[in-house]
Amino acid sequence: xxxxxxxxxxxxxxxxxxxxxxxxxxxxxxxxxxxxxxxxxxxxxxxxxxxxxxxxxxxxxxxxxxxxxxxxxxxxxxxxxxxxxxxxxxxxxxxxxxxxxxxxxxxxxxxxxxxxxxxxxxxxxxxxxxxxxxxxxxxxxxxxxxxxxxxxxxxxxxxxxxxxxxxxxxxxxxxxxxxxxxxxxxxxxxxxxxxxxxxxxxxxxxxxxxxxxxxxxxxxxxxxxxxxxxxxxxxxxxxxxxxxxxxxxxxxxxxxxxxxxxxxxxxxxxxxxxxxxxxxxxxxxxxxxxxxxxxxxxxxxxxxxxxxxxxxxxxxxxxxxxxxxxxxxxxxxxxxxxxxxxxxxxxxxxxxxxxxxxxxxxxxxxxxxxxxxxxxxxxxxxxxxxxxxxxxxxxxxxxxxxxxxxxxxxxxxxxxxxxxxxxxxxxxxxxxxxxxxxxxxxxxxxxxxxxxxxxxxxxxxxxxxxxxxxxxxxxxxxxxxxxxxxxxx
Amino acid sequence: xxxxxxxxxxxxxxxxxxxxxxxxxxxxxxxxxxxxxxxxxxxxxxxxxxxxxxxxxxxxxxxxxxxxxxxxxxxxxxxxxxxxxxxxxxxxxxxxxxxxxxxxxxxxxxxxxxxxxxxxxxxxxxxxxxxxxxxxxxxxxxxxxxxxxxxxxxxxxxxxxxxxxxxxxxxxxxxxxxxxxxxxxxxxxxxxxxxxxxxxxxxxxxxxxxxxxxxxxxxxxxxxxxxxxxxxxxxxxxxxxxxxxxxxxxxxxxxxxxxxxxxxxxxxxxxxxxxxxxxxxxxxxxxxxxxxxxxxxxxxxxxxxxxxxxxxxxxxxxxxxxxxxxxxxxxxxxxxxxxxxxxxxxxxxxxxxxxxxxxxxxxxxxxxxxxxxxxxxxxxxxxxxxxxxxxxxxxxxxxxxxxxxxxxxxxxxxxxxxxxxxxxxxxxxxxxxxxxxxxxxxxxxxxxxxxxxxxxxxxxxxxxxxxxxxxxxxxxxxxxxxxxxxxxx
Numbered sequence: 001x002x003x004x005x006x007x008x009x010x011x012x013x014x015x016x017x018x019x020x021x022x023x024x025x026x027x028x029x030x031x032x033x034x035x036x037x038x039x040x041x042x043x044x045x046x047x048x049x050x051x052x053x054x055x056x057x058x059x060x061x062x063x064x065x066x067x068x069x070x071x072x073x074x075x076x077x078x079x080x081x082x083x084x085x086x087x088x089x090x091x092x093x094x095x096x097x098x099x100x101x102x103x104x105x106x107x108x109x110x111x112x113x114x115x116x117x118x119x120x121x122x123x124x125x126x127x128x129x130x131x132x133x134x135x136x137x138x139x140x141x142x143x144x145x146x147x148x149x150x151x152x153x154x155x156x157x158x159x160x161x162x163x164x165x166x167x168x169x170x171x172x173x174x175x176x177x178x179x180x181x182x183x184x185x186x187x188x189x190x191x192x193x194x195x196x197x198x199x200x201x202x203x204x205x206x207x208x209x210x211x212x213x214x215x216x217x218x219x220x221x222x223x224x225x226x227x228x229x230x231x232x233x234x235x236x237x238x239x240x241x242x243x244x245x246x247x248x249x250x251x252x253x254x255x256x257x258x259x260x261x262x263x264x265x266x267x268x269x270x271x272x273x274x275x276x277x278x279x280x281x282x283x284x285x286x287x288x289x290x291x292x293x294x295x296x297x298x299x300x301x302x303x304x305x306x307x308x309x310x311x312x313x314x315x316x317x318x319x320x321x322x323x324x325x326x327x328x329x330x331x332x333x334x335x336x337x338x339x340x341x342x343x344x345x346x347x348x349x350x351x352x353x354x355x356x357x358x359x360x361x362x363x364x365x366x367x368x369x370x371x372x373x374x375x376x377x378x379x380x381x382x383x384x385x386x387x388x389x390x391x392x393x394x395x396x397x398x399x400x401x402x403x404x405x406x407x408x409x410x411x412x413x414x415x416x417x418x419x420x421x422x423x424x425x426x427x428x429x430x431x432x433x434x435x436x437x438x439x440x441x442x443x444x445x446x447x448x449x450x451x452x453x454x455x456x457x458x459x460x461x462x463x464x465x466x467x468x469x470x471x472x473x474x475x476x477x478x479x480x481x482x483x484x485x486x487x488x489x
Numbered sequence: 490x491x492x493x494x495x496x497x498x499x500x501x502x503x504x505x506x507x508x509x510x511x512x513x514x515x516x517x518x519x520x521x522x523x524x525x526x527x528x529x530x531x532x533x534x535x536x537x538x539x540x541x542x543x544x545x546x547x548x549x550x551x552x553x554x555x556x557x558x559x560x561x562x563x564x565x566x567x568x569x570x571x572x573x574x575x576x577x578x579x580x581x582x583x584x585x586x587x588x589x590x591x592x593x594x595x596x597x598x599x600x601x602x603x604x605x606x607x608x609x610x611x612x613x614x615x616x617x618x619x620x621x622x623x624x625x626x627x628x629x630x631x632x633x634x635x636x637x638x639x640x641x642x643x644x645x646x647x648x649x650x651x652x653x654x655x656x657x658x659x660x661x662x663x664x665x666x667x668x669x670x671x672x673x674x675x676x677x678x679x680x681x682x683x684x685x686x687x688x689x690x691x692x693x694x695x696x697x698x699x700x701x702x703x704x705x706x707x708x709x710x711x712x713x714x715x716x717x718x719x720x721x722x723x724x725x726x727x728x729x730x731x732x733x734x735x736x737x738x739x740x741x742x743x744x745x746x747x748x749x750x751x752x753x754x755x756x757x758x759x760x761x762x763x764x765x766x767x768x769x770x771x772x773x774x775x776x777x778x779x780x781x782x783x784x785x786x787x788x789x790x791x792x793x794x795x796x797x798x799x800x801x802x803x804x805x806x807x808x809x810x811x812x813x814x815x816x817x818x819x820x821x822x823x824x825x826x827x828x829x830x831x832x833x834x835x836x837x838x839x840x841x842x843x844x845x846x847x848x849x850x851x852x853x854x855x856x857x858x859x860x861x862x863x864x865x866x867x868x869x870x871x872x873x874x875x876x877x878x879x880x881x882x883x884x885x886x887x888x889x890x891x892x893x894x895x896x897x898x899x900x901x902x903x904x905x906x907x908x909x910x911x912x913x914x915x916x917x918x919x920x921x922x923x924x925x926x927x928x929x930x931x932x933x934x935x936x937x938x939x940x941x942x943x944x945x946x947x948x949x950x951x952x953x954x955x956x957x958x959x960x961x962x963x964x965x966x967x968x969x970x971x972x973x974x975x976x977x978x
Contacts, residue, residue, distance in 0.1 A: 029555070029618075075586070076593075082594055087586070091585075093582045119557075150557055
């Protein structure tokens with residue numbers, strides 16, 4: 001192979017880093033903690049954006065854009081919000097550079113801002129300051145707005161896609177007349193994220209709520225989707241918050257009801273980020289490289305010609321053109337890799353590394369036989385098929401691959417979900433990895449103690465599972481429901 | 490009308506400001522110079538993005554994403570670049586807030602950055618620092634990358650869409666093996682912008698190059714498209730720069746040629762921004778509100794029912810559903826405004842204000858007759874049409890409207906383009922407005938003197954016009970070509 005990866009077994013973390021860089025997804029930049037998303041990585045993000053954006057619009061949301069900078073004073077208005085974000089804020093203090101007496105470029109101290117500006121780590125405050133102007137009457141509600149944007153959180157330990165100082169995301173911010181409607185919205189968007197993760201990313205997720213310790217800073221309730229990575233660690237893939245009236249009160253957003261009463265507005269916010277690209281990689285990929293589900297793959301089919309000399313290439317290209325037309329007519333994205341600078345073996349390895357779901361190879365003998373070699377990335381199986389009727393077969397194959405990748409991830413999660421009832425078993429299982437279903441007494445103190453002892457956190461309190469009486473894994477106090485613990489990204 | 494605008498004649502500038510706010514396009518935020526782009530304004534930008542993104546991809550470009558922050562030292566590496574942008578840079582100096590002894594949120598002085606970070610005003614420097622890692626051999630070229638992003642330029646006098654401290658844009662950055670190839674790329678992208686402006690925005694533009702005074706900071710040549718607004722002022726709608734080897738040398742980006750020689754890489758960059766929304770407004774709109782070309786309108790057809798009571802609305806809605814299905818099958822975006830909170834007259838005025846190209850009104854009598862009233866926004870004409878075959882007629886009508894809006898803007902520009910040969914005529918014509926074609930001696934001194942005396946700048950040096958001998962309008966020195974002067978946004 002052209003670019004060897006560390007194996008997952010030898011060093012999962014190194015395997016991930018290798019893969020991100022060697023598959024041309026992203027790289028570190030000269031700016032601490034900020035990544036460069038390379039074209040192939042960005043193309044995956046664009047596919048995700050495109051699907052999610054449609055889902056948001058189908059559920060009645062519109063896009064808008066709010067300022068990058070947030071006045072410092074806005075942050076102070078919602079107490080738990082500022083407490084949650086203060087330690088990771090990039091702060092703009094000046095608005096001009098100048099050349100000093102030595103010809104060096106320096107910050108112009110005369111251009112100091114009266115009030116410092118925070119580079120948004122999330123936009124609740126600037127948006128709720130705006131909503132005060134938009135919302136007067138019940139007729140103005142609901143406000144269902146989403147924004148695609150970059151945000152900055154000054155993380156100390158960063159990893160490409162998973163945790164970066166700057167990342168790309170979408171953040172929905174909605175305003176409602178009633179508590180019930182806002183709760184429905186928050187739950188609905190968790191459902192949208194779950195559907196996206198499962199149908200498009202082929203990644204099964206648990207849905208539920210977060211414990212108070214893991215709740216978003218400023219939320220009353222945080223809903224989330226949680227996925228299991230191949231190393232047995234959990235990854236929070238999306239969150240949806242019911243914010244109560246916290247931001248409405250902090251920014252004085254009231255509306256006049258039909259009964260002519262003034263009431264504070266109810267809020268939600270919800271987001272997913274480029275972190276999903278990291279999740280996608282870790283959920284499905286193998287020691288040969290990326291494994292992309294067809295629904296999210298920028299290139300679904302790659303065609304590699306096997307040829308000697310331009311003349312053979314020309315003849316093969318004619319046949320390939322037919323195949324390309326056939327596939328494109330079915331909405332399949334296809335790339336013909338006709339480079340004459342690299343051998344077929346090199347190309348096979350490269351597209352395997354890049355996770356293209358289906359590879360077609362076609363040489364002179366195939367031309368004679370009217371055939372093509374079809375290789376699937378997920379199982380690495382090959383077969384020879386007739387070119388006649390190929391489009392339909394590839395279309396079916398892509399559906400099969402999508403399904404197989406999902407089933408594989410589902411089985412993996414199933415095999416790595418454990419119910420334990422003793423503290424010893426719990427500690428051992430957390431060490432071994434996986435989702436660990438256990439009883440908890442419902443207090444933050446116990447949750448914190450468990451985290452201190454095992455590094456495990458409550459990933460999700462399931463909302464669709466039957467209640468079950470039991471005793472807390474640590475304190476033995478009564479519990480009414482198992483919750484899901486794991487170590488996490 | 491629900492929301493009255495200042496007329497263009499009375500106060501063009503106020504008309505623009507009124508229109509942007511009252512048509513729900515954008516508003517000022519709490520952050521100096523930063524705007525909130527509201528859903529309807531953002532939907533226009535999304536249409537523009539979608540068309541441009543396709544055009545970029547068809548011409549071989551891929552999207553990527555580079556960091557928001559640029560280390561200050563990077564800026565200093567290209568001398569004219571830093572000179573051009575130093576005075577409008579937002580500077581990040583700290584990365585943490587804290588609570589002081591009085592419980593106030595303050596910047597944590599212990600969290601001062603070793604090197605200040607500039608919020609990107611444009612990304613040449615961070616991108617060329619990255620390209621050094623991407624480009625080693627002629628095989629790595631060309632690099633054809635675009636980024637959709639936000640940028641910040643600390644402007645002192647701001648106006649919604651036209652000049653804001655933060656704005657959204659795309660910036661293409663390409664790297665080439667030869668000068669000739671880079672020049673072709675820069676010219677090609679000017680052509681893409683011109684095609685977009687004319688075919689989609691229905692806005693005729695002049696193409697050409699900028700004089701040295703108006704060139705991008707760091708460019709060898711700046712190509713541009715320039716449009717004429719209804720008040721006779723010019724607006725630069727897009728630029729494409731041939732950067733020579735300036736950034737390659739500043740960031741040491743060399744490649745090995747086929748002949749095994751090391752050479753510096755040749756560069757271009759090109760961009761358009763949310764400023765285009767301002768241009769769109771000022772090019773076509775009237776005293777009743779926005780006039781949107783169908784190709785860029787988020788809603789192409791709005792349907793307003795004329796009804797009394799729910800029963801009538803239900804019957805009308807059935808017929809409207811048929812019409813909506815018919816229109817959607819032709820790819821026409823349509824909105825059924827079935828609100829029962831507002832009267833038809835209010836709705837008519839609102840959609841007129843928002844520039845929807847075609848309005849259909851349908852009441853009980855129309856149901857009896859199988860008709861619908863069709864109003865076009867550009868001419869304000871109305872006619873009654875049969876519902877049978879309506880889809881085809883609307884499809885044709887949208888094409889006619891697009892064409893009419895373009896022709897009207899073209900005629901306006903034609904009538905407001907003047908060739909003058911004396912200084913007196915020049916001064917008078919600049920005062921009266923329009924594109925003024927005049928001879929110039931080719932020096933920066935003269936250009937600057939003309940600007941000081943008249944506020945006019947050289948908007949464009951046309952590249953496709955015949956040469957013509959003449960005398961400079963100010964100095965009388967010989968000139969080989971007329972250039973286009975105007976006052977500008």
